Amino acid sequence: MADRYLRFTGTAPGRFLTRRLGLPQPAALTRWSPDRPALDGGLLHLTAGRSALGLAPVLARTGIGPAGSGPAAAVVLDATGVRDVEALAEVHAALHPVVRSVAPSGRVVVLGAPLDPADHHQAAAQQALEGFTRSLGKEIGRGRTVNLVRLTDAAAAESTLRFLLSPKSAYVSGQVIEVGAPQGTVPPDGDRPLTGRTALVTGGARGIGEAVAGTLARDGAHVVVLDVPQAEQDARRVAERLGGTALLLDMTSADAGARIAEALPDGLDLLIHNAGVTRDRRLVNMPSERWISVLEVNLASVLRTTDALLKDGTLKRGGRIVATASIAGIAGNAGQTNYGASKAGVVGLVRSLAPRALDEHGVTVNAVAPGFIETRMTAAVPLFIREAGRRMNSLAQGGLPVDVAETTAWLAHPASGAVNGQVVRVCGQSLLGA
Numbered sequence: 521m522a523d524r525y526l527r528f529t530g531t532a533p534g535r536f537l538t539r540r541l542g543l544p545q546p547a548a549l550t551r552w553s554p555d556r557p558a559l560d561g562g563l564l565h566l567t568a569g570r571s572a573l574g575l576a577p578v579l580a581r582t583g584i585g586p587a588g589s590g591p592a593a594a595v596v597l598d599a600t601g602v603r604d605v606e607a608l609a610e611v612h613a614a615l616h617p618v619v620r621s622v623a624p625s626g627r628v629v630v631l632g633a634p635l636d637p638a639d640h641h642q643a644a645a646q647q648a649l650e651g652f653t654r655s656l657g658k659e660i661g662r663g664r665t666v667n668l669v670r671l672t673d674a675a676a677a678e679s680t681l682r683f684l685l686s687p688k689s690a691y692v693s694g695q696v697i698e699v700g701a702p703q704g705t706v707p708p709d710g711d712r713p714l715t716g717r718t719a720l721v722t723g724g725a726r727g728i729g730e731a732v733a734g735t736l737a738r739d740g741a742h743v744v745v746l747d748v749p750q751a752e753q754d755a756r757r758v759a760e761r762l763g764g765t766a767l768l769l770d771m772t773s774a775d776a777g778a779r780i781a782e783a784l785p786d787g788l789d790l791l792i793h794n795a796g797v798t799r800d801r802r803l804v805n806m807p808s809e810r811w812i813s814v815l816e817v818n819l820a821s822v823l824r825t826t827d828a829l830l831k832d833g834t835l836k837r838g839g840r841i842v843a844t845a846s847i848a849g850i851a852g853n854a855g856q857t858n859y860g861a862s863k864a865g866v867v868g869l870v871r872s873l874a875p876r877a878l879d880e881h882g883v884t885v886n887a888v889a890p891g892f893i894e895t896r897m898t899a900a901v902p903l904f905i906r907e908a909g910r911r912m913n914s915l916a917q918g919g920l921p922v923d924v925a926e927t928t929a930w931l932a933h934p935a936s937g938a939v940n941g942q943v944v945r946v947c948g949q950s951l952l953g954a
């Protein structure tokens with residue numbers, strides 16, 4: 521699982537050699553830790569066009585002080601007021617002089633407005649921000665990330681800005697995130713925002729699911745670690761370590777929803793659909809069992825249990841559903857027609873259900889779409905394909921399970937009610953897919 525190349529390029533001879541040979545030079549990413557909870561440095565707030573967003577108080581609440589004369593750790597460019605091509609020149613004028621000096625592992629966040637269907641000049645200029653963001657993400661290097669947030673209300677986007685402007689979003693780059701109208705109250709971003717909430721993490725016994733369970737527990741949630749009976753030992757170990765409970769259950773069983781409801785008589789706040797399997801073969805060689813089993817675990821059981829837990833009210837108002845897609849469901853992948861279909865199905869589920877679930881149940885529905893994440897699943901991939909998967913992204917390295925976990929924790933946050941129907945890739949801006 522260890523990325524030896526990343527360690528090698530962190531040494532002086534490694535840096536020298538890889539530079540001479542023109543090889544990728546991944547930067548060691550700064551991730552969240554209790555000793556390092558914030559970015560190292562200040563924030564630069566820039567504006568292009570005439571903005572009416574009222575961003576300053578929200579940025580002040582993130583706790584990142586203004587950048588002094590040193591390099592900024594974070595740059596926020598408010599481009600919500602850009603309505604035509606002329607105003608786009610202000611985007612260039614604002615970022616051109618500062619981009620070189622953004623600190624390693626720093627953040628650039630561009631803020632845009634929703635596209636105006638009645639004004640194609642505004643829509644062209646705002647869509648241009650997307651191409652700009654994705655291109656800057658590909659060239660900025662040194663572990664720095666660039667993301668675009670489309671919003672109309674700065675306060676509704678506070679939890680999103682806090683996430684993107686922190687070490688928690690180390691492997692999220694080149695993303696476009698839409699934040700809708702404010703929903704409910706926006707509680708302060710305390711250290712344990714999920715206190716009093718119950719989270720169910722499917723496939724929580726290992727890999728990404730184990731990291732998600734750990735991060736939600738860190739944020740105060742009571743975690744229920746669900747996994748198949750064969751994974752009993754691991755599931756109990758994880759649950760015990762986190763002060764949670766284990767629930768041994770195959771998600772594909774017809775009565776999975778009823779059994780979850782029975783195990784959680786006080787209800788559930790966070791439903792995290794993480795369990796997933798691969799059974800790779802090219803379509804010409806794929807027997808129907810492989811097709812059916814992947815579609816069953818990754819999609820059909822997600823649909824069935826979600827329906828059941830929403831219908832019987834187990835999933836409470838103010839709740840969150842976070843499903844797990846994959847870049848394979850967005851870009852496609854040879855040998856994974858079954859897996860790609862199942863993960864694209866998750867994207868369809870999220871887009872269709874999100875507005876109705878919010879209207880009818882007060883629950884948001886989003887997905888994380890991991891790219892290459894260092895787990896047992898990817899350690900089993902043959903060496904050359906694995907190496908290609910690791911390097912083919914803007915950060916030139918694989919992500920860690922905790923990167924998916926931090927993204928899930930942001931979507932699960934009580935203040936993230938305005939983030940709904942989003943599919944957020946945790947892929948270091950993979951070159952595969954959009």
Ligand code: NAD
Binds near residue numbers: 726769
């Ligand atoms: P993993 O194989 O390490 O862990 C998956 C867990 O799900 C296991 O504990 C397994 O026992 C459990 N599980 C499988 N079928 C189940 C069922 N029917 N009922 C209950 N539990 C079940 O996988 P991972 O790498 O941690 O991946 C987690 C999720 O992220 C999956 O949905 C996967 O498709 C997705 N994903 C992973 C990557 C990656 O690079 N690792 C990339 C994209 C998407």
